[in-house]
Amino acid sequence: MPHLAPVTPATIEAALAVRVRPDQEHAVSPVATSLAEAYVHPEAWPRLIMDGDRVVGFLMAFFDIDWTGDGTDFRSGLWRLNIDAGAQGRGYGRFAVTATGEELRRRGKNLLTTTWHPGPDGLGAFYRRLGFLPTGETSGGQTVGTLDLG
Numbered sequence: 001m002p003h004l005a006p007v008t009p010a011t012i013e014a015a016l017a018v019r020v021r022p023d024q025e026h027a028v029s030p031v032a033t034s035l036a037e038a039y040v041h042p043e044a045w046p047r048l049i050m051d052g053d054r055v056v057g058f059l060m061a062f063f064d065i066d067w068t069g070d071g072t073d074f075r076s077g078l079w080r081l082n083i084d085a086g087a088q089g090r091g092y093g094r095f096a097v098t099a100t101g102e103e104l105r106r107r108g109k110n111l112l113t114t115t116w117h118p119g120p121d122g123l124g125a126f127y128r129r130l131g132f133l134p135t136g137e138t139s140g141g142q143t144v145g146t147l148d149l150g
């Protein structure tokens with residue numbers, strides 16, 4: 001059963017070694033970029049996706065980001081998701097979304113927001129399969145979608 005773990009001095013090298021497939025690199029920032037952003041954004045929650053003691057991916061959630069920048073709309077959700085090329089297709093992406101939803105629920109949230117590149121090479125099909133619905137908004141050219149956590 002996979003689990004989430006914080007990035008620590010013991011795991012930082014393995015975290016930086018997570019690589020998506022070369023043809024996916026345009027769709028998601030490398031882990032190093034996400035960790036740099038986490039350093040300056042207190043809303044960021046970076047976590048390793050582990051299977052036993054093996055790092056199979058990386059996610060970065062966010063909690064209570066000021067979405068519109070005017071203090072009226074705070075959202076929480078999934079900012080980044082990188083499953084290692086050699087570990088894709090084994091349910092780790094689905095687990096990452098479920099685990100992020102559980103963390104949001106623990107923090108009293110009932111909606112998980114994410115974004116994806118529009119178009120056939122984007123991840124709309126993946127997120128829809130997991131129950132996300134587009135909100136009709138875009139953010140930085142990406143489609144915004146939400147998952148109702150009940």
Ligand SMILES: CC(C)(COP(=O)(O)OP(=O)(O)OC[C@H]1O[C@@H](n2cnc3c(N)ncnc32)[C@H](O)[C@@H]1OP(=O)(O)O)[C@@H](O)C(=O)NCCC(=O)NCCS
Pocket residue numbers: 020021024027028079080081082083084087088089090091092093094095116123125126129
């Ligand atoms: C997209 C990604 C997160 C999926 O992770 P994964 O571990 O391979 O996916 P899973 O094995 O958990 O698949 C879960 C379900 O989604 C489906 N799925 C996986 N990738 C899909 C895709 N690209 N399009 C449509 N469906 C997809 C699977 O068939 C599976 O369906 P099922 O359980 O009903 O059979 C992973 O491929 C990845 O890291 N891609 C590159 C980075 C990226 O683009 N990140 C998102 C931008 S932030």
